[in-house]
Amino acid sequence: MTLNQINLKLAGLILFVAAFSFSCSDMEQDAPYAADAEELFSIPEVLKSMEDGLDDASEINARRSAGATYATFNAALGSSGLASVFARNELTVFAPTDAAFAALGLNPGNIRRQPNLKEILLYHVVGGTVLSTDLSNGFVPTVNGAAVEINLDGGATVKGAGNETGSNIVMTDKRARNGVIHGIDQVLLPPTENIVEIALGNDDFSILVDAVVAAGFVDLLATTNNLTVFAPTNDAFVALLEELNFDSLEDLIDEEDGIGIAGLQVVLAYHVFAGRVFSSDLSNTTITMFSGDEVTIDVSGPSLIDANERISGVIATDIQATNGVIHVIDKVILP
Structure with missing residues (x-):
């Protein structure tokens, strides 16, 4: 499957402000x-x-x-x-x-x-x-x-x-x-870096960055607005390579013995959702990712359950970028 074949028609998330009374005795x-x-x-x-x-x-x-x-x-x-x-x-x-x-x-x-x-x-x-x-x-x-x-x-x-x-x-x-x-009483400061720039500035995302570059997804993740990325850590990628018996990312995306570039594109697209989803918006539901495959959200973790019923914990949330939001996960999810 190539990038052009990835299904981009996804269910949107409606963000709203719920009614909630609070005391203003000190304001x-x-x-x-x-x-x-x-x-x-x-x-x-x-x-x-x-x-x-x-x-x-x-x-x-x-x-x-x-x-x-x-x-x-x-x-x-x-x-x-x-x-x-x-x-x-x-x-x-x-x-x-x-x-x-x-x-x-x-x-x-x-x-x-x-x-x-x-x-x-x-x-x-x-x-x-x-x-x-x-x-x-x-x-x-x-x-x-x-x-x-x-x-x-x-x-x-x-x-x-x-x-x-x-x-x-x-x-x-x-x-x-x-x-x-x-x-x-403070000036609010918006995010100043896009999703790719944030990943580049975090050493724990170096393998993810290499994968994004290899897949040709840099421009997509840097310039597309309103994205949610569930970003696997380096340890998550290392664990995946061991699980699949590959020594390196290069071996994983080898066209003959690995999943190839097209396969990598699908895996990465499985970590991206169209819309800004914050931790306060999460609920026990199923969402469709860029790859066209579904992921189940379990807020009790919180965690993601992929198409193979593998569970990935959400270990950090709500890292805001100029074009979206990043949540960090401890396992690569697979379509």
Whole structure:
């Protein structure tokens, strides 16, 4: 079987944000607006009002949030050309405070020089209106394409792929005509490397990288958006070679005595799913991989059960790339 023969029509995964109430006793939460939705300001206008007092609620917010303001975020919208996008579409914005930007050396005067500013801003935005009462633990896809992780245990936080710790949600449910704003105390940092670049930077994936190169899958895994890769470690490949009585990867893909390049393509395609599937999305179900073969997910492990009923443990999860997500497994699965 060649790459062109691999079945790419797969069942998609619907990501959603489930309703879940949580306490906001230690955070700011605005009272509901009495005004009609059409009379409210847009998201950029609401952010601006929190600086110059366009409405009474903003002055109350300023006092209650002990000086939390959002001038740098608003300036970033203007300099990036995204202000109209934030004004016309129904969105939920996790807006970093000025203090959050200042921690990175950024302010309204220099924010326009920040590399990848559009990608960073879009990483703070979720489509639709998601109120504090709609949040639940798990990953939420952003307009950037990558996801942020919500955690409500011990205080509400939202974490980016490039952040070591979660950002505290310090203000909730600031309503706008076209959505809602939640304030956070750290800038969320999106992933900066694609799936192949992450694998290249991890010594435990060196055999996997060699296999991807040999199969001609580098461009596929580096440029295709919205992929989930179950990545076997070096130990997983070594165990497979021993199981099949091969001394090396080269022997495994030998055209006469091994599975050949076409066979390697099918094996690797059996580790790739179309769609970003995070650990919080996993359930006891069967999914169809790029190879066209099915894998059974057992969340009690969690683990994967391949077509031969071999079990592979999922030993690390949710490594985000610019074009997808990686979960690490301890055994090569076989179609």
